[in-house]
Amino acid sequence: MGRAPCCDKSGLKKGPWTPEEDKILVDYIQSHGHGSWRSLPKLAGLLRCGKSCRLRWTNYLRPDIKRGPFTPEEQKSIIQLHAIVGNKWSTIAAQLPGRTDNEIKNFWNTHLKKRLLRMGLLHPDPSDSSPAAASRHMAQWEGARLEAEARLSRESLFAHSASAAAAAAVTNPAVSVPPLKPEPDFFLRIWNSEVGDSFRKTAASATGESSPESSFTRQSSAAAVKTEPPPAAREETESKSCVTGGGPPVVAGMDDSSGSNEVVDDVSEESYQLYLDFGSGDDDLGLFGGQVGAFSSIFSSDLNGETSLDTAFK
DNA sequence: AATAAGGTCAACCGCAAGCGA
DNA sequence: GTCGCTTGCGGTTGACCTTAT
Incomplete structure (x- = not known):
């Protein structure tokens, strides 16, 4: 192919960066900005490839880098x-x-992946990027999203009736007004964030769907109504699957009020299994358990806007 | 104390997307 | 539309460190 090298390799240093090189790079970027990475080494007086400089800056020298172990x-x-x-x-x-x-990639490969594999929560070959797998994944996203919408719809009705009740209370103070529940939906936040955007792009390319968003939108309104169980049935479901406000079971021994960064390593295998295994846990999608209920349990929020996982971990 | 084995993580490599000419 | 350049991303490597024997 005759692909051009990323930079002129002759005379360029490789391997670990020295403190002197770090200082030169930091000083230069702080006073000039990085500009073109390709020309930066020459301008800064570094015998490094621009790519290497960029990597060193973004992965290590950037002032907003948070060092230290990952929090729970x-x-x-x-x-x-x-x-x-x-x-x-x-x-x-x-x-x-x-x-x-x-850093995240390293942490995943050296800590989380191994542990999840050992516990059977992750399959050894996660590279199943076939259209079928993408469709399955897509269907699960869709199911979860629909449930989230249904919940918002329910809450909207609830808020409406609550405000009506509040209005009634003005005219009749004897009427008690239930407190409103400001419950931001974590799933919808994620869906509308960069994460959801990335997923939609990936899924669209894998499945050949021209616009996954549009297909979701097409179905959402009607499906949201369809998937909404009667309030009584829903409450029963929630009370079965969740101990704390729509969240996952609170796992004994998971109290980590110390804030130790070693929580994943410290908790027993059983606890970690319970922590992750909200659904059936016996399918090929691990965390989501292949069940919309399990999925939304993970992402549902409590009154403080914390995810249920946060609750489970406290 | 010496050495092997395993774990960790910074850095490198190659590919692909984005962008301007 | 295409070509070449730059940048960003994910996979992989290898040096260093820790633990076990």
């Missing part, structure tokens, strides 16, 4: 996001301020 919350986020978008490390990193894609 970050670990949970990584697991959740990886279940959604797969090995889209940059997408996952975008949801974790201060963390780099490289």
